[in-house]
Amino acid sequence: MIVLQATQERLLAALQSVSGIVERRHTVPILANVLIRRDGGAVQFTTSDLEIQIRASADFGGDAGPFATTVGARKLIDILRTLPAEQTVTLDASGGRVVLKAGKSRFTLQTLPAEDFPLVQEAPAFGPAFAVPQKVLKRLLGLVSFAMAVQDIRYYLNGILFVAEGRRLTLVATDGHRLALASAELEVEVPRQEVILPRKTVLELQRLLAERDDPIELRFASNQAKFTLGTLEFVTKLVEGKFPDYQRVIPTAHRNVLVLGRLPLLAALQRAAIMTSDKFKGVRLHLEPGLLQVAANNAEQEEAVDELDVEYSGEVIDIGFNVQYLLDVLGAMAALGAEHVRIELQDGNASALLTVPGEEHFKYVVMPMRI
Numbered sequence: 042m043i044v045l046q047a048t049q050e051r052l053l054a055a056l057q058s059v060s061g062i063v064e065r066r067h068t069v070p071i072l073a074n075v076l077i078r079r080d081g082g083a084v085q086f087t088t089s090d091l092e093i094q095i096r097a098s099a100d101f102g103g104d105a106g107p108f109a110t111t112v113g114a115r116k117l118i119d120i121l122r123t124l125p126a127e128q129t130v131t132l133d134a135s136g137g138r139v140v141l142k143a144g145k146s147r148f149t150l151q152t153l154p155a156e157d158f159p160l161v162q163e164a165p166a167f168g169p170a171f172a173v174p175q176k177v178l179k180r181l182l183g184l185v186s187f188a189m190a191v192q193d194i195r196y197y198l199n200g201i202l203f204v205a206e207g208r209r210l211t212l213v214a215t216d217g218h219r220l221a222l223a224s225a226e227l228e229v230e231v232p233r234q235e236v237i238l239p240r241k242t243v244l245e246l247q248r249l250l251a252e253r254d255d256p257i258e259l260r261f262a263s264n265q266a267k268f269t270l271g272t273l274e275f276v277t278k279l280v281e282g283k284f285p286d287y288q289r290v291i292p293t294a295h296r297n298v299l300v301l302g303r304l305p306l307l308a309a310l311q312r313a314a315i316m317t318s319d320k321f322k323g324v325r326l327h328l329e330p331g332l333l334q335v336a337a338n339n340a341e342q343e344e345a346v347d348e349l350d351v352e353y354s355g356e357v358i359d360i361g362f363n364v365q366y367l368l369d370v371l372g373a374m375a376a377l378g379a380e381h382v383r384i385e386l387q388d389g390n391a392s393a394l395l396t397v398p399g400e401e402h403f404k405y406v407v408m409p410m411r412i
Contacts, residue, residue, distance in 0.1 A: 042134045045084050046102035050126040056118050058273055059088045059095040061245050063114040074111035076158045081105055088114060093242055094161035098272045109155035112139055120148050161276050164262035171231050172256040173210060179250035181212045183376050184223035184403055186243055187369045190216035197282030199240045206233040213287045219366050219407040220290050234261045237280035290406055292394045295385035297355035300398060303382045307371045309347040313337040314364045316345040323412040324364035329357045360389040361412035370395055370405045
C-alpha cells in the first residue's frame with residue numbers, strides 16, 4: 042500500500058513540525074517513532090513524549106484505504122534531508138516495514154505497531170478558546186522565557202505562567218533571582234484562567250511559532266493546555282503548583298530613575314563581563330549625578346571599569362548584579378525595538394525595575410547581589 046506520496050519539501054516540513062519533542066534514544070522505544078495515520082486523503086503525523094503530544098495533518102497522494110504505523114522519526118527526517126527538495130517521495134508499506142522511494146534511492150525501515158503508540162488522553166473540558174497572532178505570542182515568549190528556572194527544586198518555577206483575564210494575556214517567568222513580565226491585548230474577553238506551561242513546552246512553542254499574523258488558538262483545562270496552529274495541534278500537560286505572587290515582587294515606588302541608551306549599556310556590560318569568572322558573574326554599578334560607572338574584577342586581580350555619561354540627578358547608589366541577568370534582558374528588549382532602557386532603583390539593597398520607555402506591557406525585576 043502506498044501510504045503517501047509528496048515532494049521532499051512538503052513531507053519534510055510536515056515531519057519537522059512534530060519532531061521537536063522526539064529523542065533518538067528513549068526508554069520507551071516507540072516514543073522515538075512518529076505515528077503515521079492515513080484516512081482517506083488526509084495523513085496525520087503524531088509524536089509524543091507522554092507529557093506533550095503534537096499532531097499535524099496534510100493532504101498527500103497515496104492509496105485511500107485506512108492505514109496506521111509508526112516509524113523512527115529522526116531517521117526518516119535524516120533521510121529526507123539528503124534528498125532534493127523538488128523530488129517526489131513515496132512511502133510504501135509492506136509486511137511490517139515501510140519502504141521510502143525517491144528517484145533511484147530506496148530505504149527499507151522497520152516499524153512498530155500503531156496500536157502500541159501511547160496517545161495523550163485529552164482533558165474532558167477546556168475553558169473558552171481565544172486566539173492571538175503567532176508573532177505576538179512568539180514575542181511574548183521571547184521577552185520572558187530567559188527568566189525561567191532550569192531544573193529548580195521549586196518545580197513551578199521551571200516554566201512560564203500564562204494569565205488570561207478580560208482582554209489581556211500576561212506571561213510571567215521567574216527563577217527566584219529575577220522576574221520578567223510581558224502582556225498583550227486579546228480580541229475577545231475571557232474569564233480569568235491561570236496555568237503554568239512547562240519549560241519544554243515553552244521551548245517547543247518558540248520553535249513552532251512563526252513571525253506571521255496567522256492566529257494561534259489557546260485553550261486551557263485544569264491539567265492541560267491545547268494550542269492550534271492551522272493544521273497543527275499541540276497538547277501539553279501543565280505544571281501543578283502555586284506560582285509566586287508576581288504583583289508583590291514588582292516595585293512601584295522607587296525614587297531614583299535613570300534612562301539611558303540600551304546599546305551603550307549593553308556594550309559596557311559585555312566588556313565588564315570579560316573580567317568576571319564562570320563561578321562569579323558579579324558586576325558593580327556606581328551611579329551618581331551625570332555618571333554611571335560599570336566595574337568588574339576577578340580572582341587574578343584583573344579589573345574592568347567603564348564610564349557612561351547619563352542624565353541622572355538622583356542619589357548616589359552602589360549596587361551589584363549578576364551581569365548575565367542584565368545582558369539577558371537587554372538582549373530580549375531588542376524584540377521591542379528598544380533604543381532606551383529605564384532603570385528604577387531604591388538603594389543598593391533593593392531590587393531594580395527595568396522597563397522600556399513607552400512599552401508599559403513589559404517589566405523586568407532583578408535582585409541585587411553582594412559584591
